[in-house]
Amino acid sequence: MSVDAAPVSELPDPRDFGLPVVTEDDLPDELGTLVARVHDLVDAVAHTEAGSAELAQASATVHELTERLNVKRRDIGAMLERPRSDGGADYETLTNVVSGRSNPAAPPLVLEHTDDGVRARVTLNGTYQGPPGLAHGGWVAAMLDQVLGSASAAAGMVGLTANLDVNYRNPTPLNAPLELTARVTGTERRKVFVSAEIRHNGEVTAEGTAVMVRLDVPG
Ligand SMILES: CCCCCCCCCCCCCCCC(=O)SCCNC(=O)CCNC(=O)[C@H](O)C(C)(C)COP(=O)(O)OP(=O)(O)OC[C@H]1O[C@@H](n2cnc3c(N)ncnc32)[C@H](O)[C@@H]1OP(=O)(O)O
Numbered sequence: 001m002s003v004d005a006a007p008v009s010e011l012p013d014p015r016d017f018g019l020p021v022v023t024e025d026d027l028p029d030e031l032g033t034l035v036a037r038v039h040d041l042v043d044a045v046a047h048t049e050a051g052s053a054e055l056a057q058a059s060a061t062v063h064e065l066t067e068r069l070n071v072k073r074r075d076i077g078a079m080l081e082r083p084r085s086d087g088g089a090d091y092e093t094l095t096n097v098v099s100g101r102s103n104p105a106a107p108p109l110v111l112e113h114t115d116d117g118v119r120a121r122v123t124l125n126g127t128y129q130g131p132p133g134l135a136h137g138g139w140v141a142a143m144l145d146q147v148l149g150s151a152s153a154a155a156g157m158v159g160l161t162a163n164l165d166v167n168y169r170n171p172t173p174l175n176a177p178l179e180l181t182a183r184v185t186g187t188e189r190r191k192v193f194v195s196a197e198i199r200h201n202g203e204v205t206a207e208g209t210a211v212m213v214r215l216d217v218p219g
Helices: 029-049 052-069 135-152
Strands: 022-023 077-084 089-093 110-111 118-125 159-168 177-188 191-200 203-214
Touching: 029 203, 118 135, 135 159, 135 177, 135 191, 135 203
Parallel strands: 022 077
Antiparallel strands: 077 089, 110 118, 118 177, 159 203, 177 191, 191 203
8 A cells, every 4th residue: 555645643653552663664675576476476376277287386386485485574563654744654554454565465555645534546356356256345345444444544543443334335346446535524532433435437336434443542
């Protein structure tokens, strides 16, 4: 996921929650390339019609690569810190399954801040399939959850989803550009009410609302 540098309200520092923090300088460019290639590899594996010999060879190669990469593993929960133009910092979970920069399982979601919340663009490949040729409803809900949480965070209120409601209005297509938008609609004590939708060619495929419960900074 990439996030633009538009100023947002101050976010809590993940270090105050005991979470490891890395910066973009800590991430080699080659990691981004590897993530994109493994993302394509998953799609290739899901759809290949290669024969046994080729599959056996591919398994051995992938196994050997997995062993090599596992020699140096990052701690779970690592947060990526990115400086903002206003001097503050944005944070994102490095291995978040919907938007994590280092997670090849994440769809290539590009998220930006808008005047009233966030907008994301994504095209899902065939590995996000549920019904034949269509996006899996669980992934539709996961992407909505992500932008709902991001809209809350963009307004300076980082929280956990306490409740998520999804309405599937039309099938969400694969291999087609999707636009997600989300915004905060209200707050009440620690509760943040957020609303989002997914559109394809301007038509809403799914919409969601959530109650996020804001995290209190320890101490
Ligand atoms: C660390 C620094 C990060 C830096 C910046 C990172 C940027 C980051 C972008 C993130 C983007 C992520 C997007 C993915 C978001 C997930 O995927 S989150 C993962 C899924 N959610 C969870 O695992 C949450 C599990 N549930 C819980 O842990 C707890 O139930 C909660 C939600 C924290 C609430 O527990 P609690 O803190 O004890 O709160 P509690 O006092 O019970 O309730 C507070 C208020 O919420 C209400 N409430 C509680 N549950 C519910 C409910 N289910 N429905 C409606 N209202 C409820 C209560 O009634 C109460 O309301 P009021 O009395 O004020 O009227």
